[in-house]
Amino acid sequence: MTQHPRQKGSDAVWLDAAYDMLTESGVDAVKVMPLAKKLGLSRTSFYWHFKDRDALLDAMIQRWEDKNTGNLIARTQAYAETLTEAMFNLFDCWLDERLFDAKLDLAIRNWARNDPALQLRLDKADAARAKAIKAMFERFGFSPQQAQARAMTVIYTQIGYISMQVHEDRAERINAMPNYIEVYTGQPVEHTDCMRFFARHNHNP
Structure with a gap:
């Protein structure tokens, strides 16, 4: 199913959520599924913005x-x-x-x-x-x-x-x-x- 852009979040939304996890619990806590759950978005929507977890961490x-x-x-x-x-x-x-x-x-x-x-x-x-x-x-x-x-x-x-x-x-x-x-x-x-x-x-x- 194709998601509407508003359902995918944005680079900044994903990065801000990753920031919260990183500063609260460390880098090992920064994972795609927990981020998606935190944001109420699908896991696949993450890949509209970042190639993979490493790309997200590089952005951070x-x-x-x-x-x-x-x-x-x-x-x-x-x-x-x-x-x-x-x-x-x-x-x-x-x-x-x-x-x-x-x-x-x-x-x-x-x-x-x-x-x-x-x-x-x-x-x-x-x-x-x-x-x-x-x-x-x-x-x-x-x-x-x-x-x-x-x-x-x-x-x-x-x-x-x-x-x-x-x-x-x-x-x-x-x-x-x-x-x-x-x-x-x-x-x-x-x-x-x-x-x-x-x-x-x-x-x-």
Whole structure:
């Protein structure tokens, strides 16, 4: 029986359902039949959108690379007059899930432990993130050695934060961010940069 297009879902619908399974239960839980049941669609309708399960998983990895790594790099390159302003641009990623999805990052890292090919892509992504943050520090006068050390401090701290699944009050987290930036940069945080950052995240300190 031929299904009407509306009965087949869409690429995004299947991918969103796979995202929920991946972030909640891990990659082994992402299978076609459970996805079809979750969506109330037939198993065959899946193949209108993806060649097979591997194609779906590849699309999920691509979503992660485009969103998390792509947006992080873009934030390091955003216009900033001071280093603290540049760091606040990067810190937008830690507060806005539209820019950076911490749950997906954790799921990818857990998945990569048993998938050597994905681990290579993860290593490449982490290297690209570190390179972008290093370039940001260099842009504001740090030597390559100092920029590298500070970039890796930022990267390792955030990976640890994600891996430990730290849960804290959003307001408390935002209030602490200027202190983190002072640690990372060794420079006092400009009040105007701080206020702009608070304002765009609707935060009243």
